[in-house]
Amino acid sequence: MVRILTKANVAELLNMADALEYVEEAYKQLTLGNAFVPQRIAITDPAPGLTLVMPGIIGGEMSALATKIVSVYKKNPEKYNIPTVLAKIMIQDINTGDIVGIMDGSLITAMRTGAATGVSVKYLARKDSTTMSIYSAGVQARKQVSGVYYGLNEKLERCKVFDPNKDTSESFKKEIEGELGIEVEITNSGDELLTNSDIIVAATTSTTPIFAGEKVSEGVHISSIGAHAPDARELDSTTIKRASLLTAGLKEACLAEAGDYIIPINEGIISKDNVISIGNIITGKISSRATDTEITVFKSVGISAQDVAVGKLVYDRALKEGIGQDIDF
Amino acid sequence: MVRILTKANVAELLNMADALEYVEEAYKQLTLGNAFVPQRIAITDPAPGLTLVMPGIIGGEMSALATKIVSVYKKNPEKYNIPTVLAKIMIQDINTGDIVGIMDGSLITAMRTGAATGVSVKYLARKDSTTMSIYSAGVQARKQVSGVYYGLNEKLERCKVFDPNKDTSESFKKEIEGELGIEVEITNSGDELLTNSDIIVAATTSTTPIFAGEKVSEGVHISSIGAHAPDARELDSTTIKRASLLTAGLKEACLAEAGDYIIPINEGIISKDNVISIGNIITGKISSRATDTEITVFKSVGISAQDVAVGKLVYDRALKEGIGQDIDF
Numbered sequence: 001m002v003r004i005l006t007k008a009n010v011a012e013l014l015n016m017a018d019a020l021e022y023v024e025e026a027y028k029q030l031t032l033g034n035a036f037v038p039q040r041i042a043i044t045d046p047a048p049g050l051t052l053v054m055p056g057i058i059g060g061e062m063s064a065l066a067t068k069i070v071s072v073y074k075k076n077p078e079k080y081n082i083p084t085v086l087a088k089i090m091i092q093d094i095n096t097g098d099i100v101g102i103m104d105g106s107l108i109t110a111m112r113t114g115a116a117t118g119v120s121v122k123y124l125a126r127k128d129s130t131t132m133s134i135y136s137a138g139v140q141a142r143k144q145v146s147g148v149y150y151g152l153n154e155k156l157e158r159c160k161v162f163d164p165n166k167d168t169s170e171s172f173k174k175e176i177e178g179e180l181g182i183e184v185e186i187t188n189s190g191d192e193l194l195t196n197s198d199i200i201v202a203a204t205t206s207t208t209p210i211f212a213g214e215k216v217s218e219g220v221h222i223s224s225i226g227a228h229a230p231d232a233r234e235l236d237s238t239t240i241k242r243a244s245l246l247t248a249g250l251k252e253a254c255l256a257e258a259g260d261y262i263i264p265i266n267e268g269i270i271s272k273d274n275v276i277s278i279g280n281i282i283t284g285k286i287s288s289r290a291t292d293t294e295i296t297v298f299k300s301v302g303i304s305a306q307d308v309a310v311g312k313l314v315y316d317r318a319l320k321e322g323i324g325q326d327i328d329f
Numbered sequence: 330m331v332r333i334l335t336k337a338n339v340a341e342l343l344n345m346a347d348a349l350e351y352v353e354e355a356y357k358q359l360t361l362g363n364a365f366v367p368q369r370i371a372i373t374d375p376a377p378g379l380t381l382v383m384p385g386i387i388g389g390e391m392s393a394l395a396t397k398i399v400s401v402y403k404k405n406p407e408k409y410n411i412p413t414v415l416a417k418i419m420i421q422d423i424n425t426g427d428i429v430g431i432m433d434g435s436l437i438t439a440m441r442t443g444a445a446t447g448v449s450v451k452y453l454a455r456k457d458s459t460t461m462s463i464y465s466a467g468v469q470a471r472k473q474v475s476g477v478y479y480g481l482n483e484k485l486e487r488c489k490v491f492d493p494n495k496d497t498s499e500s501f502k503k504e505i506e507g508e509l510g511i512e513v514e515i516t517n518s519g520d521e522l523l524t525n526s527d528i529i530v531a532a533t534t535s536t537t538p539i540f541a542g543e544k545v546s547e548g549v550h551i552s553s554i555g556a557h558a559p560d561a562r563e564l565d566s567t568t569i570k571r572a573s574l575l576t577a578g579l580k581e582a583c584l585a586e587a588g589d590y591i592i593p594i595n596e597g598i599i600s601k602d603n604v605i606s607i608g609n610i611i612t613g614k615i616s617s618r619a620t621d622t623e624i625t626v627f628k629s630v631g632i633s634a635q636d637v638a639v640g641k642l643v644y645d646r647a648l649k650e651g652i653g654q655d656i657d658f
Contacts, residue, residue, distance in 0.1 A: 004333075006658050038370045043386050043394070049426045053396055055382045057372050065372070067382055067398055069419055071426025086427045088658070090398055090417070097378045097400025098415045102431060104658045327656075329335045329417070329433045 005103035005314065005324040013317045014111060016118070016146045019310050023115040024122070024282060026058055026309035030250060031279025034059035037250060037305050049073030056304030057094070064312035065092040068105050068304060085109065089311040101315040103324075105307065108314065112306040114143030116249055117201060117223040120298030121151030123281045123288055124245060125199050125221035130157040133193035134201040135210050135234070136226075137163035137172035141203040144225065148199055149180050158183045160197060162190045191215060202226050202234040207259075213238025218293040224260055228301040233259035235297065240264045242295050245288070249300035251277040257301045334432035334643065334653040342646045343440060345447070345475045348639050352444040353451070353611060355387055355638035359579060360608025363388035366579060366634045378402030385633030386423070393641035394421040397434050397633060414438065418640040430644040432653075434636065437643065441635035443472030445578055446530060446552040449627030450480030452610045452617055453574060454528050454550035459486040462522035463530040464539050464563070465555075466492035466501035470532045473554065477528055478509050487512045489526060491519050520544060531555050531563040536588075542567025547622040553589055557630040562588035564626065569593045571624050574617070578629035580606040586630045 005013070029035040035058040043051040055067040070087035077084060087105030092098060121129070132148050134141050141161070149156045159182055163169045166186075173184040187193060193200065194215045202224040204210055213236045216222070222243070226234045240246065246261065248254035254261050255272060264270050278298060280286040289296055318324045334342070358364040364387040372380040384396040399416035406413060416434030421427060450458070461477050463470050470490070478485045488511055492498045495515075502513040516522060522529065523544045531553040533539055542565045545551070551572070555563045569575065575590065577583035583590050584601060593599050607627060609615040618625055647653045 004656055004658075006656075036372060038372065041367045041370060041382070041384055043365060043367065043384055048424065051384065051394065051421065051426055053370070053382060053384045055370055055372055055380065055398075057380075065380065067396075069384075069396055069421070069428060071421065073424075073426040076425050080425055082425060082427065086425070088419070088428050090419070092380065092398070092400065095377065095402075096405050096409055096411060096415070097380055097402040098411065099398060099417050325656075327333055327335075327654075329333075 001326045002099060002329055003101045003315065003318055003324045004327055005101065005318055007104040007107060009318065009324045010104050010107050010314055013314045013323060014107065016111060016114060017150045018313060019111045019115040020118040020147065020150050022309040022313045023112055023306050024119045025062060026305040027119060027249065027279040028282045029058050029060045029062065030305055031277055031283050035305050037303050039256065040304065048075060054304035054307060056308040058305055058308055062309060062312060063094045064308045065094045066090060066308040066311045068307040070105060070109060089307055091311055091315045103311065103314060108307060108310050110140055110143040112310045113140060113225050113300065113302060114147030116300045116306060117144050117225060117298065118147030118151030120223050120247065120278060121148050121199060121221060123278065124247065124296040124298060126219055126292050129198035130155055131197045132156060132199040132201060133160040133197035134203060135162060135190060135193065136203045137161050137168045140225070142172060142175060144201045144203050145176050146180065148201065156182055158185065160185045160187050160193050162187045162193050204234060206234055207232035209236035210234050212236060213242055216242065216295060218295065221296045223298045225300050227259055228257050229259060230257060230262045231259050233263055235260045237264045237267060237269050240297065241269050243297040244294035245296040246270065246275045247278045247281065247298045248275055249278060250303045251275050253301050253303050254299050258299050260299050330655045331428060331658055332430045332644065332647055332653045333656055334430065334647055336433040336436060338647065338653045339433055339436050339643055342643045342652060343436065345440060345443060346479045347642060348440045348444040349447040349476065349479050351638040351642045352441055352635050353448045354391060355634040356448060356578065356608040357611045358387050358389045358391065359634055360606055360612050364634050366632050368585065369633065377404060383633035383636060385637040387634055387637055391638060391641060392423045393637045394423045395419060395637040395640045397636040399434060399438060418636055420640055420644045432640065432643060437636060437639050439469055439472040441639045442469060442554050442629065442631060443476030445629045445635060446473050446554060446627065447476030447480030449552050449576065449607060450477050450528055450550060452607065453576065453625040453627060455548055455621050458527035459484055460526045461485060461528040461530060462489040462526040463532060464491060464519060464522060465532045466490050466497045469554070471501060471504060473530045473532050474505050475509065477530065485511055487514065489514045489516055489522050491516045491522050533563060535563055536561035538565035539563050541565060542571055545571065545624060547624065550625045552627045554629050556588055557586050558588060559586060559591045560588050562592055564589045566593045566596055566598050569626065570598050572626040573623035574625040575599065575604045576607045576610065576627045577604055578607060579632045580604050582630050582632050583628050587628050589628050
């Protein structure tokens with residue numbers, strides 16, 4: 001039997017607090033050597049878009065084996081009136097290999113990316129943080145705010161947002177204020193996001209730095225989840241140079257795909273050894289910030305372990321709560 | 330909408346003659362540079378089995394994009410009373426990236442492997458071939474005979490089989506005689522398969538050579554679809570040395586995974602240049618056998634393009650014939 005879970009089923013079963021816990025556990029098991037995340041396969045040519053095939057396995061108590069197939073076809077909204085990013089996750093029984101669950105993966109993709117930032121906030125931001133800023137007001141950005149909110153144990157009070165699209169900003173404000181009960185302030189420029197915010201999130205589609213590192217305040221935590229190609233980045237070399245901790249969802253993935261780290265490494269500003277997987281902070285192998293003036297950075301390019309963990313959470317809960325439909329293949 | 334196709338749906342929609350045609354087209358498009366088959370991802374540790382994640386894309390008229398997830402868990406039959414090999418194929422819309430079809434992949438895996446041998450027989454066996462021998466009487470072996478049958482344009486008259494398990498051999502004989510109307514002869518040894526047969530198929534789980542190359546008759550065509558690891562092989566170095574044509578489903582895949590070629594290359598008996606993708610024969614870039622005394626070899630380790638092609642065939646036909654059920658994810 002294969003449990004089929006639609007987007008509505010997934011939305012009913014998943015909340016950010018739990019997603020954050022599962023992504024944290026995935027990062028932890030990766031550092032403990034109990035998880036395997038092969039380099040994802042990318043298929044581009046000759047299609048008009050990109051497909052990423054991302055299998056992964058997590059041992060320990062979670063015991064999860066799954067593959068996400070996610071596609072990014074930029075002309076979808078205009079040409080076919082469907083989203084650019086589409087995804088499905090196939091859950092396998094870890095004892096038999098059999099595929100036992102198939103679910104929509106769009107919401108999970110956004111949620112697990114928000115959860116990654118949430119985990120980084122939990123471990124790296126100043127303990128007295130109550131404010132954040134975010135570059136972009138898009139779909140991904142909204143789950144980022146939710147991630148920060150739960151990463152701060154619901155102590156987030158205000159979020160500043162900048163997006164070139166005013167309508168998107170307004171809808172962001174309405175949604176976030178309604179959902180989280182925090183104050184949202186729309187700014188007129190990106191630079192306004194850099195003052196009076198404890199946490200800065202970069203969630204843009206930019207391939208070049210979105211702010212000047214000199215303008216970053218002391219003590220902030222920065223999470224960048226946008227750019228994910230070796231020659232693309234949201235953070236400039238000054239930001240990287242000023243930071244006391246350079247963390248990654250998975251170091252190996254960021255050193256292969258994240259220009260935010262690759263470019264400063266190639267410039268000789270930092271070395272590969274300066275970048276660490278956040279699992280090392282979670283397990284206590286490496287200490288988090290020691291002072292309230294340090295700048296900390298988290299970069300995530302997205303790894304299958306996040307999808308595997310959150311997918312397993314949704315699947316297990318669906319079985320328990322009797323949600324979804326079964327297909328006998 | 331996602332069209333869901335069960336094993337029974339697939340069985341209803343797929344026949345060997347069509348599978349052979351689609352696998353031939355996949356090999357052709359690969360050689361023409363219109364297909365992309367990334368190296369498959371293998372996940373083993375820490376699970377008690379192997380999962381292979383195999384995406385691929387084929388351009389040209391076929392325009393197919395799909396991923397097969399296949400698992401091989403050897404304890405399944407004994408511990409859970411389910412098959413060792415389980416598979417599903419996810420078909421994407423090549424224009425949007427959206428997953429539009431999900432089907433059982435077990436039968437397709439066996440059929441496309443039989444079809445690969447069938448294509449090799451069509452292009453490499455002597456034109457007057459009417460007899461074959463096969464090592465192993467298992468599930469894969471049965472589809473191999475079917476592949477040879479259609480590769481010879483239904484001119485196959487007799488099949489000799491050897492399998493250590495007598496019951497398996499008897500059930501093989503009954504099934505093949507019933508399905509194809511040819512004569513099946515069960516032998517008492519592997520060596521008896523080497524005489525009076527135009528085509529030899531090796532479909533075993535052996536990791537060491539299953540016959541001595543000196544005993545192979547002139548003029549035969551040999552297809553090996555068993556061993557698929559660099560240190561495992563069904564064919565010995567003498568067989569490889571005696572052959573005039575050494576073909577592969579995909580040269581790069583065989584040079585990475587097939588001990589049948591890798592070991593003799595490492596021994597200096599042949600060079601990498603001696604191995605060619607069968608697409609070169611199909612497109613006429615390289616000539617097939619010139620005489621009736623040459624020995625020809627085909628080795629396949631299985632590549633996603635075969636699954637992508639046959640999966641697309643099944644999906645298209647399901648839509649046309651209104652078979653399967655639709656799920657709105």
